[in-house]
Amino acid sequence: MSGIRETSWRIFASELNSASYEIKAEEEMKPSYQVSRLGAMINRVLIAGVLTEKENIGSDEEPMWRGRIMDPTGGMFFINVGRYQPEAAATMADIDIPCNVAVIGRVKSYTNEEDRTWISVRPDKVVQIDEVTLNEWLLDTAASTWKRLVEMKKAAYIEDKSVDGLISAGLGHLTAKGVSIALEQYGMPESATYFKSIQTALRALLPDKNVDFGLPEDLADAPEEIELEPRSGNTPAAAGGSSEDKEEIILQLLEELDTEGKGAPRDELEDQAASKGISAMELEEISNSLMDKGLVYEPNLRYLKRI
Amino acid sequence: MTDPSNMNFEPLVKELYAALDGKVSEETLQKELVKYLVTYKTGETIAKDSILKRYSGSRPSGTYVSGASVTKKIGELEGTELSVTVIGKMVFVDKSVKNIKGVEKTLISGILADDTGSASFTIWDGNGEYQKGAVYTFKNAYTKKWNDKIQINIGNRGKVEPNDEVVFDSVASSSSASFSTGGSATDVLIKDITEQSRSVNITGVLSGVSSRVIVVKGEEKTIYGGIIADHTGKIQFTDWNNHDLRDGETVVVKNAYIRAWKGIPQVNIGDNSTVTIAETKLNSVSTGPSSRTVEEVMKAGGGGLDLAITGVIVDVKNGSGLIKRCPQCNRSVLGEECSAHGRIEPVMDLRLKLTVDDGTGAISAIINRNDTELLTDITLDEAIELAREKGDMRHVTDRMTSTLILKKITVYGNIMSDDFGPQMSVRKTEVVSTDLTAEAGKLYDEVEESLS
Numbered sequence: 001m002s003g004i005r006e007t008s009w010r011i012f013a014s015e016l017n018s019a020s021y022e023i024k025a026e027e028e029m030k031p032s033y034q035v036s037r038l039g040a041m042i043n044r045v046l047i048a049g050v051l052t053e054k055e056n057i058g059s060d061e062e063p064m065w066r067g068r069i070m071d072p073t074g075g076m077f078f079i080n081v082g083r084y085q086p087e088a089a090a091t092m093a094d095i096d097i098p099c100n101v102a103v104i105g106r107v108k109s110y111t112n113e114e115d116r117t118w119i120s121v122r123p124d125k126v127v128q129i130d131e132v133t134l135n136e137w138l139l140d141t142a143a144s145t146w147k148r149l150v151e152m153k154k155a156a157y158i159e160d161k162s163v164d165g166l167i168s169a170g171l172g173h174l175t176a177k178g179v180s181i182a183l184e185q186y187g188m189p190e191s192a193t194y195f196k197s198i199q200t201a202l203r204a205l206l207p208d209k210n211v212d213f214g215l216p217e218d219l220a221d222a223p224e225e226i227e228l229e230p231r232s233g234n235t236p237a238a239a240g241g242s243s244e245d246k247e248e249i250i251l252q253l254l255e256e257l258d259t260e261g262k263g264a265p266r267d268e269l270e271d272q273a274a275s276k277g278i279s280a281m282e283l284e285e286i287s288n289s290l291m292d293k294g295l296v297y298e299p300n301l302r303y304l305k306r307i
Numbered sequence: 308m309t310d311p312s313n314m315n316f317e318p319l320v321k322e323l324y325a326a327l328d329g330k331v332s333e334e335t336l337q338k339e340l341v342k343y344l345v346t347y348k349t350g351e352t353i354a355k356d357s358i359l360k361r362y363s364g365s366r367p368s369g370t371y372v373s374g375a376s377v378t379k380k381i382g383e384l385e386g387t388e389l390s391v392t393v394i395g396k397m398v399f400v401d402k403s404v405k406n407i408k409g410v411e412k413t414l415i416s417g418i419l420a421d422d423t424g425s426a427s428f429t430i431w432d433g434n435g436e437y438q439k440g441a442v443y444t445f446k447n448a449y450t451k452k453w454n455d456k457i458q459i460n461i462g463n464r465g466k467v468e469p470n471d472e473v474v475f476d477s478v479a480s481s482s483s484a485s486f487s488t489g490g491s492a493t494d495v496l497i498k499d500i501t502e503q504s505r506s507v508n509i510t511g512v513l514s515g516v517s518s519r520v521i522v523v524k525g526e527e528k529t530i531y532g533g534i535i536a537d538h539t540g541k542i543q544f545t546d547w548n549n550h551d552l553r554d555g556e557t558v559v560v561k562n563a564y565i566r567a568w569k570g571i572p573q574v575n576i577g578d579n580s581t582v583t584i585a586e587t588k589l590n591s592v593s594t595g596p597s598s599r600t601v602e603e604v605m606k607a608g609g610g611g612l613d614l615a616i617t618g619v620i621v622d623v624k625n626g627s628g629l630i631k632r633c634p635q636c637n638r639s640v641l642g643e644e645c646s647a648h649g650r651i652e653p654v655m656d657l658r659l660k661l662t663v664d665d666g667t668g669a670i671s672a673i674i675n676r677n678d679t680e681l682l683t684d685i686t687l688d689e690a691i692e693l694a695r696e697k698g699d700m701r702h703v704t705d706r707m708t709s710t711l712i713l714k715k716i717t718v719y720g721n722i723m724s725d726d727f728g729p730q731m732s733v734r735k736t737e738v739v740s741t742d743l744t745a746e747a748g749k750l751y752d753e754v755e756e757s758l759s
Contacts, residue, residue, distance in 0.1 A: 004727070004728035004729075005426045005662055005669040005671075005728060006669070007601075007663075007664065007666065007668050007669060008619075008621050008666070008669065009666065009668060010666050027350045028349065028351065028353060032619055046619065046621065046664070047667075102713055104621050104712075106624070114547055123624075124622070125712060127620075127712050129713060132743075133713055135743050136715060136743065139620075139741065139743055139746055139747055139750070140666060142747075142750060143746075143750055144666050146753070146754060148749065150757075172602065172606070173606070174602070192644055195754075196748075198754060202747055202750065202751050202754075205743055205744070205747035206744065206747050206748060209748070209751065211751060213754065213755070214758070225345060280325055291357075301437075
């Protein structure tokens with residue numbers, strides 16, 4: 001069922017940026033998910049806020065845009081637009097900052113040597129929006145966060161926190177799966193963090209009401225600021241990148257190395273891939289996966305060619 | 308998952324060997340399987356698909372050559388079998404005529420059960436006659452998985468034979484398939500009916516009751532169908548025996564069974580079902596469309612009748628904007644050539660294929676010209692003019708896309724599901740303007756109440 005479109009989660013930066021646990025795809029072509037502390041299994045998101053920074057860390061010919069979007073409830077979203085998102089790249093080139101934007105895209109995670117995970121969004125679309133649309137997003141996201149908090153609270157009182165246990169206690173199938181994994185990976189969430197995001201959103205939406213949930217005021221505004229540096233200049237994402245990133249790199253290499261039209265020689269491909277941080281072993285896996293997808297083939301054993 | 312290095316490859320090798328008509332040696336297949344499953348851990352489906360593609364040039368299509376075929380219990384089926392023998396009791400069987408790629412085709416479908424489980428089946432050659440309740444051997448069947456449910460298929464090379472030797476006293480009544488073996492039925496609200504529902508009792512009001520004549524075992528039979536509604540939604544029903552049902556009546560249907568078509572659950576009033584007139588009339592039945600979240604639709608099976616979904620447009624897909632249609636068959640065409648009618652003078656039209664996402668899931672929504680004009684504020688004439696000016700129809704799509712993305716809309720219509728997910732042919736579209744203050748106030752009250 002690869003055709004089914006994944007849900008675009010409405011999620012605040014505080015919840016998204018701490019969704020460090022990844023459910024890796026079990027099979028090729030199947031989606032992977034970042035699991036949030038409230039149990040959202042996230043492949044795609046719909047986020048919004050103020051685009052505060054944009055920077056082309058690629059070249060004019062091959063732009064690689066990085067941007068930061070300030071979540072009105074606190075925290076930052078990080079976006080990375082590569083050459084495989086031409087529509088979003090065109091918007092990034094033209095857009096004047098700062099401005100209100102919404103982003104629809106896939107979530108990518110990146111883990112460094114110290115086992116710290118950062119989350120960024122790879123946008124399919126970056127859209128400039130007005131205040132009303134931003135407020136609609138705030139409301140939808142606050143409601144959606146609240147719904148997850150409620151389910152999490154329900155789960156807290158259920159003894160058997162396995163997926164089946166949660167389902168038989170009345171949680172929906174997908175919710176049960178996400179909540180069960182979140183509890184196992186992170187334990188009970190700090191609900192104050194999410195109440196605070198909802199409170200900030202409601203304060204913006206209801207300026208005339210004195211919205212106050214009585215939360216401790218010294219609560220940190222946002223999770224620790226995150227610096228998301230690319231590993232090296234032009235590589236979309238090297239060793240830590242997801243398999244999709246690596247496939248993109250390999251496809252690109254195949255094109256570059258195919259000088260005589262009979263494909264890219266294996267040994268050269270291996271050298272080039274190694275220089276991008278992809279081992280021979282990984283290369284083998286990637287080319288198999290690309291063959292499965294029907295994107296490349298082997299004209300003979302020593303060559304690999306893009307279709 | 309089982310550790311692949313301890314796996315017994317023999318059944319898989321035999322299956323592939325049979326599927327490839329013995330053209331590839333078992334030794335080679337064994338080696339390939341080890342490569343895929345042990346070295347690269349691709350999982351069984353990909354391994355089989357890839358190996359078949361490599362050696363036969365085609366992916367599994369259900370036309371495998373018979374050969375040594377494995378026998379399995381229904382509970383053991385994985386949905387990836389290419390050639391398998393299954394023995395089971397037909398607890399339900401039905402002949403239907405489907406329009407497949409413009410050709411009318413008769414096929415037989417139903418539910419097969421043994422003591423380990425049950426699964427739906429389709430016999431793609433609809434010529435045979437089968438007896439409900441009898442035991443059959445399905446030879447060289449192939450299986451598929453859809454929505455986590457196994458389907459048994461008999462293609463060109465498969466065969467179904469009566470089996471008098473095996474007797475099933477009690478077939479599995481709980482399992483993926485939706486049928487009743489006479490167990491106790493549960494009272495349900497219509498919105499809670501899913502394609503997994505088994506035996507159900509429903510109270511609701513009838514409408515649109517009509518009859519049609521079908522051919523069963525060479526004999527004509529009149530069946531009745533219509534809509535039954537309660538206050539939570541409406542659902543189609545088929546009355547297989549004439550219960551003299553009439554529009555406007557409130558009835559209590561007991562022991563009906565549910566089958567789904569393209570994800571839309573439907574109520575069947577069969578041999579074991581009873582229908583009585585309810586003592587009190589239901590007043591507040593749902594007459595208009597029923598609001599659902601995408602999550603709820605997916606839970607029901609991926610489809611439903613007369614639904615309303617409110618969400619945000621997150622994508623405008625290819626095939627949206629200004630399109631050309633064949634004047635005879637209304638198919639959309641790319642140039643001036645219709646695949647069915649040859650050279651034609653195409654008619655211009657507007658259409659949108661949107662992805663609408665409500666935060667719980669996403670559906671495809673196909674929107675007609677009238678609503679496209681309404682949503683984009685571009686009329687067909689303006690679109691034609693714009694395309695001529697810019698010399699490119701694509702320009703219309705781009706302009707429409709920029710006005711549509713992130714717009715919040717409600718779409719009304721029936722939802723069906725196939726391999727590409729849930730899809731609605733939209734009957735009516737509305738742009739939603741949210742009363743932000745009111746909605747935010749509601750949320751505030753709700754959160755505060757939980758804290759106090």
